[in-house]
Amino acid sequence: MQSNGSAFERADPTPLPPGTRIAMALEYQGSAYRGWQRQDKPHVSSVQAAVESAVSHVAAQPVSILCAGRTDAGVHASHQVVHFDAPVARSAKAWLAGSNALLPNDVAAKWVRPVCEDFHARFSATARRYRYLILNQARRSAHLVGGVTHFDLPLDAELMHREAQCLLGEQDFSAFRAASCQSLSPMRNIHFISVTRFGRLVMIDIQGNAFLHHMVRNIAGVLMAVGSGQQSPGWTADVLATRDRTKGGVTAKPHGLYLVDVSYPDDYDLPKQSPGPEFIRAFVPA
Known part of the structure; x- marks a missing residue:
């Protein structure tokens, strides 16, 4: 074993x-x-x-x-x-x-x-899991530079979580794909997505069968716009329904995005562990 x-x-x-x-x-x-x-x-x-x-x-x-x-x-x-x-x-x-x-x-x-x-x-691989980490405070951090995305407006993480649930399941994610995306199909299956606050750290945790180019960062950008009050609740579903990337606002910065897990059939018997990144394991449950 x-x-x-x-x-x-x-x-x-x-x-x-x-x-x-x-x-x-x-x-x-x-x-x-x-x-x-x-x-x-x-x-x-x-x-x-x-x-x-x-x-x-x-x-x-x-x-x-x-x-x-x-x-x-x-x-x-x-x-x-x-x-x-x-x-x-x-x-x-x-x-x-x-x-x-x-x-x-x-x-x-x-x-x-x-x-x-x-x-x-x-x-x-049967699934990929990403985490997007947002440092939600007025000033940036010199120690976390490059490791998180700094956002200086207050975010309502509970609202962002509710907003994100419209993304579950197999759907057309054309509105969240980069213009340069080379995938033959915009269809992707999101298994789960959650938004949770840990003090001044807000984490978007998302798993799906696969992701389009810039898809997670575009989702993060839309959720932050709603969570900060720059867009009204329901905007995420509205953007998804348009299937038009130009309706989805800005692409969130790359600094806070981590590939944290890749799932495979049990037959391959690969090691399993709690998702990272390692520096937040003391604060975020498995």
């Missing part, structure tokens, strides 16, 4: 044969990167390039990595899942420790697992 990914877990030192498919969980602070996806220009940094460089050094040859969900510039992850096919014999311990020794300080591998060859970080 596999570990649940606890803070004191030790990766298995048993060598794995070449060709083993490896699943890896990552966390990263996205402020310094132009998003997850590797860029054509070598001077433009991406999380994918940083991870591939580290894993390739461990393998002593190039390794390509695929992720569960591509995060945008400035967006963070406390639980991104990737996979790659190991070109050489290495243990899970070697992949984990070696990668962490070579990764930049704002990217870390959390665990490594061998998985069956039909596992795919993106296509095997």
